[in-house]
Amino acid sequence: MTRRLFRGVFIVWVMLRYGLDELFLTSFQKPWLHAIARIVSVGRKLDAPRGQRIREALERLGPIFVKFGQVLSTRRDLMPLDIADELARLQDRVPPFSSDVAIASIERAFNKKVEDIFVSFDREPIASASIAQVHFAVLKNRTGESREVAVKVLRPGMLTAIEKDLSLMRMMAGWVEGLSDDGKRLKPREVVAEFDKYLHDELDLVREASSAAQLRRNMTGLDLVLIPEMFWDYCATEVIVMERMTGIPISQVERLRAAGVDIPKLARDGVTIFFTQVFRDGFFHADMHPGNIQVSVAPATFGRYISLDFGIVGTLTETDKEYLAQNFTAFFRRDYKRVAELHIESGWVPAATRVDELESAIRSVCEPYFDRPLKEISLGLVLMRLFQTSRRFHVEIQPQLVLLQKTLLNIEGLGRQLDPDLDLWATAKPFLEKWMIDQLGPKKLLDQLRNEAPRYAKLLPELPRLLVDFLQRGQSGSDRALGELLAEQKRTNRLLQGLVYGGVGFVLGLVAMQLIVRVRVF
Structure with a gap:
């Protein structure tokens, strides 16, 4: 106390x-x-x-x-x-803690001496942050070979310190909220x-390792980004061991240029990685500041991004992805009316909001910034003006999109650093339009049918029996007139015919919609 x-x-x-x-x-x-x-x-x-x-x-x-x-x-x-x-x-900017403490944490986590786990262990940490620090080491494995690894160790006593400061923060937030209307608006x-x-998510290093493994699977085949492999035999809440990655920090642009890296391509690749993780996977690295990004100069992976530190990741639902993709696409086409309609349809603004007023407000924010290179645009300023407009129309800020906003700003920062002439919008537009076509086309329908196939396989054999039971129940009703029974059977027949014809019509309609979208886009 x-x-x-x-x-x-x-x-x-x-x-x-x-x-x-x-x-x-x-x-x-x-x-x-x-x-x-x-x-x-x-x-x-x-x-x-x-x-x-x-x-x-x-x-x-x-x-x-x-x-x-x-x-x-x-x-x-x-x-x-x-x-x-x-x-x-x-x-x-946190001084490293003692390497003896780090070694004690490793030995406690795996119940082994550090020399029984590693061929060598660098006592001097390569990086130190508020939550953990990282040491390089060489790992022994079961086949007798050795692997260069990075060992991330949680800073000792973090949970206790965090709980104390969080308790004080909650108390101070209550004061701020109770003292003024401004305090209430800030939602402390x-x-x-x-x-x-x-x-608390960052304090569980197994969670971080799991996120890294998921991103690594998702990015397989893209050939634009490298994500370290996790060694699950040596992953615990306080310690994780991962593949050691070697590259040039992305902030050292002159070194990258001297090594022969195509800097404008690197900038475009960063945008592609971001939009792929967001709109294809709905699972994205949400801490993409320059300290967590390197570039490989190894011959086999030359010019690829290297992602590090997966303590913060973002997720989006299918509904979130569809809403965002439609918004981005409408912005790129300057269809501000559609943007306003999407806000109302999603329930982000009150249903009584006038579409024309919201459309006009969005146009006044966004129109001045189009057709400019990134060096002349402050995405932060655009977002701030949009948020100010949002408050006027009582837009509800969606918590699941906060990390997306943060990451988008990180991407802007990387783009400015690598290629000030990068047009973020032009780079992203083809990707998003292709994504929209994929969402509306027959391929999406086939994927959904494939996913639902196990359930259909169970229900279809039962359909004839269910139909016979239904008809028999109709015939056994002694108080039902013959005419009513025949009418019921006709309705049933019409229902079955409707299901068949409707299904065929639905598929044909999707094909037609696909053709229309392709004509409009291209």
Whole structure:
């Protein structure tokens, strides 16, 4: 209890030191809070922009608050753009913990001495972050061969530290929410709950290994990205062992260019990987900042992306994917009326919303940005204006799309760094239109029928017996007139004929729709 009290006092002191009270308390309509804000502001130098002060305060408060700021930076629907941009600059600058502690964690997880697992183990970590650190090693295997691996070890005592800080965050969120209308609009309780979920997901390294394995399967055959293999005999909640990947960090563009990598192609490949993971698989790497991306220069895999760190992944349902694809396609065609209709059809805006008003608002945001190279477009600014428009029309922000937004902004950043002239929209448009054709065409119908075939196989043999039982029940009714029975049989016959003809018509209609879509697109 005492430690929690001291931690709370320290948090308040840091907030005052960096002038966060000036940003929040002065907006509350309570005179005594205005007085406090004026008193605590005496003697402080608050020349730095507000976003910078918030970022520096979170860095001072430690790794958990840094991670919170990183998550908060994705919620551009909740805060001004300048603060969101500054929070996006937060990096995990955490000193490594002792290699003896890391080795003890490995031995405890696998109940073996580290020398019985590895031929060699680098005591100096190659990377250290708020949640875990990574060591290189050489793994022994059952065939006597050795494999170069990376060993990710969870930082000790993380769960206890996280629970303490989360408890304080929940308490502070309650204060912010109760003190002003602005506080309620920011939804601090929901943001903390979202952060809680992400953080606990990252604390389970088996979950991260499973996500990496799924992405690796999904990307097989694309030949654009490499994802490390997981060694399941040595994966536990606190430790995972994976294939060691070697490449050039994607931020080192000059090194990549000197190695002969086609930089514009690399930029286009990044967009292709993103849209493939999102719209084909509905399962995407949601932490694609430059620190987690390398490029292979090995002869066999030259120029391919290398993805690392799978603690945060995003998922989308078939409904989400279809809605997003239709929205993107409508945006690319500048069909703002269709975008407005999709918002209403999905229930994201009230049903009584006028389509023409929402269409006009969306057009005013998006139209000025088309036909420009990426270097002249700030996707963050477009998103922020869209969110401002969304608030005007009471659009409900969809939680499942927050990670998608974050990842899209990461892609924009990579595109700017690699090829400022990349046209993100033009690169993505053919992919999305092909995806839409696949969703509407006969191939999709055949895939769905194939998936449902086991259920149909069970029901079809029973259909004649069910039909006979139905007719027999009709004949056994002593109180039913013969004419009624014949009418019932005729209705049954018409129903069966309708099912047959309707099925044929449905297939022919899909083929016709496929032809129409192809004509419109091409």
